[in-house]
Amino acid sequence: MQPIIIGGGWSGLAATVRLAEAGQKPILFEAAKQLGGRARTVTWQDVEIDNGQHLMIGAYQNMLDLLHRIGIDENSVFQRKALDLLILDPQFPPLHLSAHPLLPWQIAILPKLYSSIGWQELWRFLRIARQLKSPSFTKNITVEQWCRQTGQSPRLVTQLWVPLCLAILNTPIEQASARVFAATLRDSLAANRRSADLLIPKKTLDDVLPEPARHFIANHGGEVRLQSRIEKIVITSGKVTGVITSNDEYIAADKIIVAVSPSILHKLLGEQLKLSKVTEYPITTVYLQYSSQFQLNSPIIGLSNSLPQWVFDRSDQSPGLIAVVISGPGEHELLTKQQLADQVVSALTGLLPELPEDYLAVHVIREKRATFCCGVVENSQRPSCKTAINGLWIAGDYAENPYPATLESAIMNGYRAAEMALTGNLP
Secondary structure, three states: OOEEEEEOEHHHHHHHHHHHHOOOEEEEEEOOOOOOOOEEEEEEOOOOEOOOOOEEOOHHHHHHHHHHHHHOHHHHEEEEEEEEEEEOOOOHHHHOEEOOOOOOHHHHHHHHHHHHHHHHHHHHHHHHHHOOOOOOOOOOOOOOHHHOOOOHHHHHHHHHHHOOOHHHOOOOOOOOEEHHHHHHHHHOOOOOOOOOOOOEEOOHHHHHHHHHHHHHHHHHOOOOHHHHHHHEEEOOEEEEEEEEOOOOOOEEEOOOEOOOOOOOHHHHHHHOOOOOOEEEEEEEEEEEEEOOOOOOOOEEEEEEEOOOOEEEEEEOOOOEEEEEEEEOOOOOOOOOOOHHHHHHHHHHHHHOOOOOOOOOOOEEEEEEEEEEEHHHHHHHOOOOOOOOOOOOOOOOOOOOOOOOOOHHHHHHHHHHHHHHHHOOOHH
């Protein structure tokens, strides 16, 4: 029987590619009309844009490996740039994080960071940076508590740790798991001198992975079924025997990988696996179209103490286009699209004087369930890739691993589930 993968996001694609590569002829089921899951391309005003700004970095080795497997050269889809971020704040001077590509991240950022905050603040920053060197950081506390324990100043908390925590975990610091935050900073930013590099997509997300992966799967004997929802996983005597689609079609299978969002996972398997209900948090992207001559001074600009948190220049998608990101929950969820756009533009005007007075068009994308809440309690409830049901494995970014909901952790879990399906053991 052919193995079945449920969910055509980046995790499901990783699992399917690996199984197809191994000659298993997998079948991938995706309920939507396109692949990509929560990292996909949409059309607005005849322009292809991404549903969100998925920041990728040089430490994403599983993602880069997947691209290599399907024949995509990194340089054809990404522009690699050394870490260089400016974080602007209405109350504090700009904070500059910049790394030379030939030096380790912790050392390389110090000169620019020192010039931004001075030696007293730098010493406070180093108290956290030193703890990142230890892979045994296991404190089961929030990021807010970690900042308090290491004596972080109000400025560093507001201008550095809050925006970084929201960008990485999509969870407010008073809830966010310090263990996951530390692991991500350590393994992503401090692993080696190129791990902190920014990978800025030259193409839309669909063209980076989902479409090339679909062709790879088909060329290796696999199958992709779009607009095909799995309504039930059939389990008999402790092992999977097949699935039932929304069309009441029964398909026999003895190997099933479930790579879906936490809420869909709970719907499919919550009772059988005794899964806890998951809180999921939104990410809102406001696209602003200006005249084609306009371009930001930097491809990415961070903002703190304001409603918008990150601004991306997307002139590669449409000249004069910028994307503004608001991560996590908040009062902005109650605003209409026009109210949200007005507040975003008002905040940007005070921080980016180069911004034109008027935009030509605005488009708001709200991913209401963009990621799971990566809080202290919630992180401890994440299910293992390996289940007690014979022939059933869980992929997706929510499955247990040291990291939050990122494309890298999604692909990592897709690989893990595929290897277990191939070998029956943990990879």
